[in-house]
Amino acid sequence: MDLSLIQRDILITLITLYHQHSHTIKGEEIAERIQRNPGTVRNQMQALKAIGLVDGVPGPKGGYIPSALAYEELNLNFSEGDTDVPISRNGETVQGANVQEIDFTTLCHPDICHAVIKLVGSAKLFEIGDRITIGPTPVNKLLIRGEVYGKDEGKQSLLIATSEMISLPKQPIKNYMSSPLKTLRCLDTIRDALLLFNHEHIHGAPVIEGSVLEGIVTMSDVAFAVENGLPLSTPVTEVMTTNVEEISSDVKLFEVIRRFKEREIGRLIVIEDGKPVGILTQSDVIRVFPSL
16 A cells, blocks of 8 residues: 555554554654654544554553554564664664664675665664664674665665674673683782782782672772872772672673673673682673774
């Protein structure tokens, strides 16, 4: 059937919101998202309902839901267990849009690689020249970076020139961590920490008593202590950080990359069966994946 541009825009927005929230969507929510008059949206909803693309749910908590025919009309294929593939602009995830399909239109050219990105959501959220990141995808953890050079608002798709394609490492961090741990004890001093750092060529070590993780001491902690006049005989417990970031050894490497960035930390203590067994640093990640 021939839908107008506004009808397609309303329908794809309804499907996007419904897919995100799993409840009925009010016309006002759609109007706000696509920046249209609520009365216009309500009128178009009646037309979409009449041709079987939208179902109305009455009552105070009512609204609209897309019909199965709506997915067919827009060539959208959702199945139970589908995972949203995020799309971000300038490092910020774009709300109201995710990626359903990636179709590479040029792969053989030595200088360019273009792709068509089919969205669940409105292409109006993007502008020509936007630098975007897509992914990671659910199976192969593919991450794609590029620039928008065109868009088709009727088909809700973006045309991008890719600048980078990366397959994130999917193995657990126990395959990348440094182990066995180089550790300090609670009675060790700043001098002991410096000797350990120098001998092992490391910049930080956990403080462990028995099998209990008490804290972590880094070269920055030591430098701060020395600058403030603390003697080298000071116990490491007085300068260590007690709020230590821990992570299970079976977590996949790609899952921890964002944690490093978001929490602005340089290392994680890896835990297995409740005990510290290794350490993962930003340097370990960069060695595996330098482009991050």
